[in-house]
Amino acid sequence: MPPAAAAKLMRFDATVYFEMGGFALFFGPFFLVFLWDIPLFIYLCGPITVIPGTIAIALGILTWRREQAAIEFATC
Numbered sequence: 001m002p003p004a005a006a007a008k009l010m011r012f013d014a015t016v017y018f019e020m021g022g023f024a025l026f027f028g029p030f031f032l033v034f035l036w037d038i039p040l041f042i043y044l045c046g047p048i049t050v051i052p053g054t055i056a057i058a059l060g061i062l063t064w065r066r067e068q069a070a071i072e073f074a075t076c
Contacts, residue, residue, distance in 0.1 A: 014067060017060030024053030 028049025035041040 012063070014060045014064035017056050017063055021053045021056030021058075021060060024049045024056065028053065 028045050031041055031045040031049075035045075
């Protein structure tokens with residue numbers, strides 16, 4: 001698959017990024033709190049949910065700003 005086609009597959013609406021990030025950031029600490037006795041979950045659920053969740057929310061913010069700039073440009 002060419003890089004341009006792969007880039008089109010990952011273009012989501014800003015709310016999708018916010019929802020994915022919020023889902024990951026909610027369930028990561030949720031599993032850490034309730035499954036604290038199992039060390040494997042600390043190593044797996046911590047970085048695997050917090051880091052992508054933060055990245056998804058950052059992408060959502062960037063996408064939302066891009067959408068707002070396009071809307072503002074279109075109204076002028």
